[in-house]
Amino acid sequence: MMSENKKSILFVLYIVTALILAVIYFSVPERKEFLEFNIRWWKELWQVLGSSYIRLVI
Amino acid sequence: MGTAAYISINLLVFFSWNIFLYGKRDSLSFADRLIGAFVLFLTQIIATEMLLGVVFSSLYPLPLLLLNTVISTGISISALRKNSAARVYKEIKDEALRISGIIKQDKILLCLFSIFLLSVGWMIFLGYLFPSYSWDALYYHLPIVGQIMQAGAIQETRTPSFIQQYINIFPKNINLFFLWNVIFLKSDVIVDLGQLVFTIAGVLSIYSMAVKLKITEKYAIYCALLFFFTPVLMLQSTINYVDAAVSMLLLVAVNFLMYDDVESHMAGNDLNGPVKRRTPLLLAGLSAGLLLGSKPTGPVFIIVMLGIIAIQEAVKLNVIFAGRSHLLKGSLKDYSICFLMPAILIGGYWYMRNWILYGNPVYYMDVSIFNIQLFKGLKSDWVESAPQIINNLNYLTRLLYVWLERVGYYLYDSRLSGFGPVWFVLFLPSIIIALAHALIKKKYRFLFTGAILLLTFLVHPRNWTTRYVIFIVGLGALSFGFVFEYFYKRENVLKIIALLLAGYTLLTVNSPCIMPEKIREFVALQAGERTLSRHKPFNIDSKVRDEYGYWIWIENNIADGDTLAYTFVDTGLDTSRPFFLAPLWNSGFSNKVVYAKSGTYEEWLKELGSVNAGYILIRRGSIEDQWIEKERRLFYSLSWMGNMKEKFEIMYSDDNYRIVKYKKG
Numbered sequence: 001m002m003s004e005n006k007k008s009i010l011f012v013l014y015i016v017t018a019l020i021l022a023v024i025y026f027s028v029p030e031r032k033e034f035l036e037f038n039i040r041w042w043k044e045l046w047q048v049l050g051s052s053y054i055r056l057v058i
Numbered sequence: 059m060g061t062a063a064y065i066s067i068n069l070l071v072f073f074s075w076n077i078f079l080y081g082k083r084d085s086l087s088f089a090d091r092l093i094g095a096f097v098l099f100l101t102q103i104i105a106t107e108m109l110l111g112v113v114f115s116s117l118y119p120l121p122l123l124l125l126n127t128v129i130s131t132g133i134s135i136s137a138l139r140k141n142s143a144a145r146v147y148k149e150i151k152d153e154a155l156r157i158s159g160i161i162k163q164d165k166i167l168l169c170l171f172s173i174f175l176l177s178v179g180w181m182i183f184l185g186y187l188f189p190s191y192s193w194d195a196l197y198y199h200l201p202i203v204g205q206i207m208q209a210g211a212i213q214e215t216r217t218p219s220f221i222q223q224y225i226n227i228f229p230k231n232i233n234l235f236f237l238w239n240v241i242f243l244k245s246d247v248i249v250d251l252g253q254l255v256f257t258i259a260g261v262l263s264i265y266s267m268a269v270k271l272k273i274t275e276k277y278a279i280y281c282a283l284l285f286f287f288t289p290v291l292m293l294q295s296t297i298n299y300v301d302a303a304v305s306m307l308l309l310v311a312v313n314f315l316m317y318d319d320v321e322s323h324m325a326g327n328d329l330n331g332p333v334k335r336r337t338p339l340l341l342a343g344l345s346a347g348l349l350l351g352s353k354p355t356g357p358v359f360i361i362v363m364l365g366i367i368a369i370q371e372a373v374k375l376n377v378i379f380a381g382r383s384h385l386l387k388g389s390l391k392d393y394s395i396c397f398l399m400p401a402i403l404i405g406g407y408w409y410m411r412n413w414i415l416y417g418n419p420v421y422y423m424d425v426s427i428f429n430i431q432l433f434k435g436l437k438s439d440w441v442e443s444a445p446q447i448i449n450n451l452n453y454l455t456r457l458l459y460v461w462l463e464r465v466g467y468y469l470y471d472s473r474l475s476g477f478g479p480v481w482f483v484l485f486l487p488s489i490i491i492a493l494a495h496a497l498i499k500k501k502y503r504f505l506f507t508g509a510i511l512l513l514t515f516l517v518h519p520r521n522w523t524t525r526y527v528i529f530i531v532g533l534g535a536l537s538f539g540f541v542f543e544y545f546y547k548r549e550n551v552l553k554i555i556a557l558l559l560a561g562y563t564l565l566t567v568n569s570p571c572i573m574p575e576k577i578r579e580f581v582a583l584q585a586g587e588r589t590l591s592r593h594k595p596f597n598i599d600s601k602v603r604d605e606y607g608y609w610i611w612i613e614n615n616i617a618d619g620d621t622l623a624y625t626f627v628d629t630g631l632d633t634s635r636p637f638f639l640a641p642l643w644n645s646g647f648s649n650k651v652v653y654a655k656s657g658t659y660e661e662w663l664k665e666l667g668s669v670n671a672g673y674i675l676i677r678r679g680s681i682e683d684q685w686i687e688k689e690r691r692l693f694y695s696l697s698w699m700g701n702m703k704e705k706f707e708i709m710y711s712d713d714n715y716r717i718v719k720y721k722k723g
Contacts, residue, residue, distance in 0.1 A: 010491075011545050017487045018555065025462060025482045033466040038566045045574035052578065 063119075064242035067126055072099045074130040078137040080146045085317070085334045086341075088153050089266040093310055094341045096259050100235060101344050101404060102129060104351075107234045108407065111212035118210050119241050160276050166553040167276065170283050173564050177292065178254070184572055185251035185296040187580050189588060189645070191571060191595040192250075192470055195298035196638035198225045200249070201651075202233040203240060204643040208650040214415065216653050219627035220422075220436070221639075227421050229408035231351035232300040244646040247585060253302045254295040260306030261286050263313040264535050270316045271504055273539040274546070280556065281539035284485075287560040288531045289478045289567045290524050293470040300352050305528035307349035308359055312510050314342035315367070315397075320502035323374050336396050343400035350405025354420055355518070355526070357409070360401060362514045367393065370506055445474065448522060456522045461486075467570050469597065472525040477534075478567075480559045484552075485534025492537035495544070504540070508533055570596040589613045590641055601636055604714045608675060609641045611710040611717055616649045616673065623654035623671035623720075625682045642675070659685045667722050673709065674718050686718055 025031075075098040079091040086094060106125050111117035161171050190200060202225050205215050212230070217223040236252050264285045268278035286292070294302035317338035346363060350356035371389055409419035417434065418425070424435035448456050461476035468475055476482065496504040511533040521527045542552055572595075580588050591606040591613065616622055628637045642651040652669045656662040662685065666674065676682040686706045693704050703721055710717040 007545065007547075011548050014487055014491065014541065014545070015551065018483050021486065022479070022483045025479055028462050028464050030464040030466060034463075034566070037467045037570070038568055041568040041574065042565070045577075048574045048578045 060119075060243050060245075063123055064239075067123055067130075067242065068099075070130045070134070071102055071126055072096070074134040074137065075099055075102075077141055077143065077146050078133055080141045080149070081137065082337050085337050087266060087269070088149065089262055089269070090313065090338070090341075093259055093262050093266065093313065094337075096255070097310060097341050097344050097348070100348055102126065103238050104231050104234045104348070104404070107237065108212065111206060111210075111234075112407075115209070115211035115213070117206060117212065117237075119244075122241060157275075157279070161279065164276060164553075166550075166557050167279060167283075170280070170557055170560055173561060174283050174286055177286070177564055178258075181254055181292070181296050182251060184577075185254065186248060187577065187588065188250070188296075188572065188593060189590045190246060190250040190298045190640070191590060191593055191597065192297040192299060193597060193636075194471075195250070196590075196598070196640040197221055197636065198228060198639075199233055199236065199298045199300070200246070200640040200643075201225055202228065202230055203237045203249075204640065204647045204651060206230075206234075206237055207241065207647045218653055218655065221628055222653070223422065223436075225639075227354075227412050227416070229351045229353060229356060229405070231348050231405065231408075232303045232353075235303075236298055240647055244648060245585075246645050246647065250296055250298050252298060253300075256303040256306040257286070257291060257295045260291075260302075260309050260532070263306070263309045264532055267309070267313050267316060267507060267532070268536055268539040270313075271501075271507075271536060271540065273536075273543050277539050277542040277546075277549075280542060280553070281535040284480050284538065284556055284560060285531055285535035287478065287480050287563040288528060289468045289475065289563060290470070290472045291528050291531070292563075292567050293468055293569055294525060294528075297470045299470065299525070301525040302528060304349055304352050304356070304359075304526075305532075307345050307352065308511075308514065308529045309532045311342045311345035311349065311363065312507055314338040314345065315363070315510075316503060316507060319506050320370060320373050320377060322503075324377055324502075336392060339392055339396035340400060343397035344404055346397065347401040347404025347406075350401055351408050352405075354423065356405060357420065358517060359514055360405075362517065363510055364398075366506065366510045366513065367397075369509075370502075373502065444520075444522075447474070460522050460524060468567055469569055469571070470525075472523060476524055477528075477531050478559075478563050480556070480563060481531055481534055483559060484556060485531065485538050488537035488541045489534055491544075492540040495540065504536070507536065586645070589645075598636075598638075601634060602638065604635075604712075605638070605641070607712045608710055608715045608717055612642060613644065615709070616644050618644075618646070618648040619650075620672045621650040621652060621670050622673045622675060622717075623652050623666060623669060624675040625653075625655050626677050626680060627653070655682075666720055671720050674706075674720050676716050676718070678712075678714055678716060683716065686716075 072095055075095040076091065079086060079094050079098075082094075083091065103126070106122060106129070107117055110121055110125065114121075161167050190196070198221060205225065206212055209215075214226050215222065217226055232252070236249050239249050239252055240246050261282045265278050265282035268281045269275060273281065291302055291305075315338070318335040346360055350360050371386060374389070375386060412421045413419040415421075420433065420435070422436040423433075424431065425433040447459070451459055460472075460474050461482050463474075463476045463478070463482075465473065465475045477485075492504065493508060495501065496508065511529055515521050515527050515530045515533075518527055521530075538556075542549060545552065576593065580593070583592070589610070591609040594606070612622065622642055624642060626637070639651065643649060650670075652671065654662065654665045654669055654671060654674070656665050662682070674682070676686065689705055690708075697704075705721055707719040707721065708716060709719050
């Protein structure tokens with residue numbers, strides 16, 4: 001029982017640490033530029049797939 | 059014909075070793091026999107290429123194919139006498155079904171595995187579609203392949219520049235594997251997928267290491283798949299660098315070394331110890347040798363491994379089981395014969411060669427200890443200096459800086475990017491928990507593995523360049539596997555976070571070098587039209603716009619057997635205007651590329667004749683350009699006399715370069 005309690009506390013500590021690290025990681029200033037590039041990349045892929053599909057249908 | 063030969067020889071070599079290792083199933087697990095077959099497959103390829111290239115100067119497709127066919131047929135026949143192919147096939151089928159059963163039972167694991175397969179498929183597609191475009195590949199990795207193929211030999215070549223010298227001195231094990239992927243196909247279409255097989259071996263090694271650490275198989279599969287979702291590893295898998303291969307080989311070596319650790323010794327599992335450990339030790343030695351001969355930093359990895367092995371042997375001396383004490387003499391003998399000797403044989407050649415030719419085994423590096431010069435070299439520091447931001451930070455903060463990935467996009471050479479969010483969010487805290495637990499509970503196996511990986515990471519001179527130290531993510535993955543096992547009752551939270559981060563990595567591991575519009579353009583082209591000059595990749599485009607013109611001409615006109623002489627080199631290491639050698643070869647590396655420069659016109663003509671130059675690449679305004687112009691003016695002024703042959707015919711000309719056809723005589 002004690003061991004399980006210790007494990008639970010340790011688990012909560014681990015998850016809280018992971019969440020803090022996630023916040024730090026995702027909130028660096030460059031993350032915005034990084035996400036914008038990737039959104040642009042996927043938009044371009046979507047357009048490519050869309051126009052390829054239209055050509056195929058036509 | 060070439061494709062059939064390539065596929066057949068690869069299947070024959072790999073499966074011959076697979077059947078051979080089936081006979082060692084009492085000392086190796088199924089996963090380790092697969093990894094072992096890969097190690098032996100690589101060793102055979104590299105050894106046969108070195109034999110033909112160094113000893114016989116006959117490194118051509120036919121001798122290479124015949125030699126490997128004979129060796130592998132012999133191994134297959136010998137192995138099939140003891141092991142039936144049907145049983146080997148049955149084992150593969152049963153294991154595949156067993157593992158897929160584990161995966162299917164866990165929906166999140168099934169999702170993770172699916173996105174892993176999707177990623178690998180996407181990588182194969184991109185590797186096939188695009189030519190090799192990475193900087194170092196164009197600078198020296200592929201020119202090494204080209205020079206060996208044109209000479210049919212592994213030999214020193216003329217070194218008019220630093221990069222040419224680098225081509226001579228660089229340890230070539232992985233480059234020989236790149237050559238294997240070109241020589242039969244007579245095409246470089248899949249040469250950039252060379253590192254992908256190492257990545258798969260690395261993923262399998264993480265799984266196997268996790269199982270050895272007594273992590274439940276399901277969680278071991280999680281660790282292995284999450285290890286894969288490291289951006290720099292995913293991007294390196296489709297380019298001709300050697301960094302991913304080096305890191306994966308370290309993990310493979312450590313995986314096999316785990317068979318002879320303190321915990322095996324304490325459990326009395328090695329009652330037949332010395333005999334049973336020899337096969338894993340041999341495979342570890344071969345992996346270490348392959349690593350040693352892959353990159354000039356190879357010795358660092360080997361020294362660390364040997365150091366930790368020595369410490370482990372000292373620990374074993376203090377542990378007694380079943381009334382027997384550890385036999386140090388037996389260990390020394392086994393490690394020397396099965397680990398050290400193969401490592402030196404497979405990897406040491408390149409260093410011995412440099413020592414003989416340049417008086418320094420790690421030439422170009424100047425090696426000094428406490429201001430005492432041990433080996434004279436050209437430089438005592440890295441070729442590329444560190445960015446200012448890194449110089450302004452201390453040892454720890456520069457690591458945190460790169461791990462935070464303060465970059466706008468990922469690139470294959472990592473630059474200042476880290477290991478992705480899986481490492482930063484999940485693996486880092488897991489390492490602390492796992493290490494602490496291992497120290498408290500004296501989990502020697504984990505401590506042994508962690509010590510090698512951590513110490514190699516700490517002593518690596520550029521551990522902030524993440525592509526050099528991808529192996530440390532392996533420690534993170536194994537630690538996370540332990541955390542998973544430890545908190546198994548709360549596994550769902552961890553699974554969901556892991557899947558979300560892996561999915562995020564998949565969606566954001568896009569590089570500006572490969573954009574969707576370019577993918578669309580290349581899908582519509584024939585294979586021969588998918589060239590570097592059409593690709594115009596982001597990483598080199600702004601620096602090579604002046605070069606595209608003659609690259610296109612070479613791609614379209616230089617045929618099998620033609621000799622292209624070039625007459626200029628890079629000025630020092632000015633990366634603002636690089637002179638890439640790789641585009642001087644055609645896509646099959648079936649022409650020859652030679653450097654031809656002399657002090658006088660007459661000597662130059664003699665040199666062109668001696669190398670059988672058919673075409674010459676010159677810079678506009680250079681001395682060669684002036685000689686050619688003078689010769690052509692002479693020809694046109696005297697051509698009315700008849701019986702005059704035009705020595706130099708202009709085939710291509712732009713503002714910066716010319717390619718002329720040289721007609722000797």
